[in-house]
Amino acid sequence: MKVIGAVFVIVAILVGIVPMFTDCESAGRMLTLADGRQVSMKCHWTGLAELGVSLPLLVVGGLMIFSQHKESRRTLGIVGSSLGAVVLLLPTVLIGVCMNPDMPCVSIMKPSLLLMGAVVVVAGLGAVGLNWGSEQQAA
Amino acid sequence: MKLIRLAISNLAGSSFRSWLVFFCSALMAGFVVSGTLVIRGADSSLRLALERLGADIIVVPKGNSQRLETALLMGIPAHMWMPDTVVDDIRAVSGVEAASPQIYLSTLRGAVCCSVPEMFLIAYDPDTDFTLKPWLEKNLEGGLALAEAVGGSLVFVPVQDGALLVYGTSLELKGTLEATGTGLDQSMFFTFDTAFKIAEESSDLAVKVLDIPPRTVSSVLVRVGMDQDPHQVALAIAEKLPNVTPMETSSLFQGQREQILSLLNSVVALLGITWLLGMGLTTVIFALAVNQRRRQIGVMRALGARRTVVLQSLLMEAGLLAIAGGIQGIAIAALAIYLFRPLIVRLMGVPFLFPGFLPLAGLGLGALALVLVGVLLAAAIPIVRVSLQDPAISMRE
Numbered sequence: 266m267k268v269i270g271a272v273f274v275i276v277a278i279l280v281g282i283v284p285m286f287t288d289c290e291s292a293g294r295m296l297t298l299a300d301g302r303q304v305s306m307k308c309h310w311t312g313l314a315e316l317g318v319s320l321p322l323l324v325v326g327g328l329m330i331f332s333q334h335k336e337s338r339r340t341l342g343i344v345g346s347s348l349g350a351v352v353l354l355l356p357t358v359l360i361g362v363c364m365n366p367d368m369p370c371v372s373i374m375k376p377s378l379l380l381m382g383a384v385v386v387v388a389g390l391g392a393v394g395l396n397w398g399s400e401q402q403a404a
Numbered sequence: 405m406k407l408i409r410l411a412i413s414n415l416a417g418s419s420f421r422s423w424l425v426f427f428c429s430a431l432m433a434g435f436v437v438s439g440t441l442v443i444r445g446a447d448s449s450l451r452l453a454l455e456r457l458g459a460d461i462i463v464v465p466k467g468n469s470q471r472l473e474t475a476l477l478m479g480i481p482a483h484m485w486m487p488d489t490v491v492d493d494i495r496a497v498s499g500v501e502a503a504s505p506q507i508y509l510s511t512l513r514g515a516v517c518c519s520v521p522e523m524f525l526i527a528y529d530p531d532t533d534f535t536l537k538p539w540l541e542k543n544l545e546g547g548l549a550l551a552e553a554v555g556g557s558l559v560f561v562p563v564q565d566g567a568l569l570v571y572g573t574s575l576e577l578k579g580t581l582e583a584t585g586t587g588l589d590q591s592m593f594f595t596f597d598t599a600f601k602i603a604e605e606s607s608d609l610a611v612k613v614l615d616i617p618p619r620t621v622s623s624v625l626v627r628v629g630m631d632q633d634p635h636q637v638a639l640a641i642a643e644k645l646p647n648v649t650p651m652e653t654s655s656l657f658q659g660q661r662e663q664i665l666s667l668l669n670s671v672v673a674l675l676g677i678t679w680l681l682g683m684g685l686t687t688v689i690f691a692l693a694v695n696q697r698r699r700q701i702g703v704m705r706a707l708g709a710r711r712t713v714v715l716q717s718l719l720m721e722a723g724l725l726a727i728a729g730g731i732q733g734i735a736i737a738a739l740a741i742y743l744f745r746p747l748i749v750r751l752m753g754v755p756f757l758f759p760g761f762l763p764l765a766g767l768g769l770g771a772l773a774l775v776l777v778g779v780l781l782a783a784a785i786p787i788v789r790v791s792l793q794d795p796a797i798s799m800r801e
Contacts, residue, residue, distance in 0.1 A: 298728045371745060372744075376740075379739075379743050380736070
């Protein structure tokens with residue numbers, strides 16, 4: 266379980282960091298409004314939301330590493346999987362990324378988040394599966 | 405069944421070593437799958453693009469061969485013109501069986517009169533065409549009528565427009581061609597009549613007029629006779645018409661092919677290193693594991709377990725780790741290549757076609773079998789050595 270916890274921690278850090286360097290704003294691209302003001306594109310908000318998801322995922326990973334009980338590991342697996350699903354949904358359904366396929370958020374940020382989200386979902390489900398049954402049954 | 409349980413409990417007992425072998429297997433399988441996917445994807449993409457062209461020679465105005473290759477590969481529109489008298493001149497060359505002209509156009513960027521910006525448009529002559537004809541005859545009875553088009557696999561009708569707008573003219577998308585992974589997937593095909601209709605209406609409907617110079621074509625697709633050598637025919641065309649470049653399709657995309665070849669060399673070298681390290685690490689890990697379990701193995705043998713049972717149990721551990729790690733590596737590698745394919749295409753400068761489910765499943769199973777054999781071979785060296793040892797000596801050590 267320590268390995269799954271470590272996977273959660275590593276992916277959580279990457280989920281928080283990768284968008285900071287791969288959204289369009291990091292490449293110096295912003296939307297210019299009619300009045301001349303410059304505003305962030307939606308990939309930037311996806312990146313910030315991912316940072317918000319990465320923090321609880323980091324905590325879940327940490328708890329998973331030190332957790333001794335099957336029930337708590339199972340619950341942490343479910344929470345981790347759910348957070349992984351949010352990682353997947355933010356750049357696809359909930360907020361999205363820019364339209365232009367040449368933008369870094371489309372070619373790098375979105376696929377990275379989808380890959381990491383999928384890894385977290387599968388690892389979380391793996392933790393649930395490996396901790397199935399109660400402590401008494403195992404004994 | 406009992407052997408599997410014994411193997412699983414042994415694996416759970418030494419989780420750090422198990423995870424190490426698991427990650428080695430994942431890495432080995434992942435490298436095999438990602439390397440093969442990229443190389444085969446690029447290769448099959450070029451092959452399909454050449455098949456789609458369906459001609460032996462493409463004749464373009466002199467100095468435009470590179471632009472045409474880029475247009476066909478990456479879908480970047482190319483505009484080139486030559487007098488349409490060239491078509492008859494080419495037909496008169498000995499060895500030419502059929503010649504069909506095409507006109508290359510493109511949609512406007514950032515204009516509401518075009519649904520898709522800068523799409524490569526190919527107009528063909530339905531009377532002489534022999535490249536699209538086989539597909540059209542199979543899928544569309546009667547071919548394409550006026551204001552009808554077929555598109556590459558990535559061409560679709562935008563929901564907000566309800567139709568494909570090209571310079572303000574609404575086109576009906578009658579069909580979609582099979583994916584090639586090249587720029588042809590983002591191209592649209594229609595007849596000369598449709599092209600002239602779009603050009604005529606563009607002055608009223610579009611923000612910019614579509615200009616097709618009168619009595620001109622962009623390229624001529626040539627099919628040579630059955631017993632003719634395309635190279636000789638191309639030379640004859642070049643000799644007779646000095647203002648054109650005949651491009652043999654068999655030698656098209658030469659730069660991209662060389663790039664794939666050099667990529668193949670790098671991938672093979674990387675694979676070799678990964679496998680050598682992976683198998684080496686697996687051997688060391690299993691040597692440590694069996695060394696630590698000598699007494700346990702000795703007790704098993706002393707209690708009557710045959711040598712083959714010990715051998716099978718230990719190989720089962722290696723096999724289970726190889727399969728679990730292999731599946732993980734294959735899944736992650738395939739998903740990563742699928743998600744990052746636009747970036748890979750951009751970085752390699754070579755088109756890339758992701759395979760369908762069946763070829764992918766075949767590749768996955770092949771990679772899994774390879775990893776299984778590799779890990780079993782690596783683990784077999786220390787395992788066979790310990791299983792051959794006398795139980796008394798094993799327990800004493």
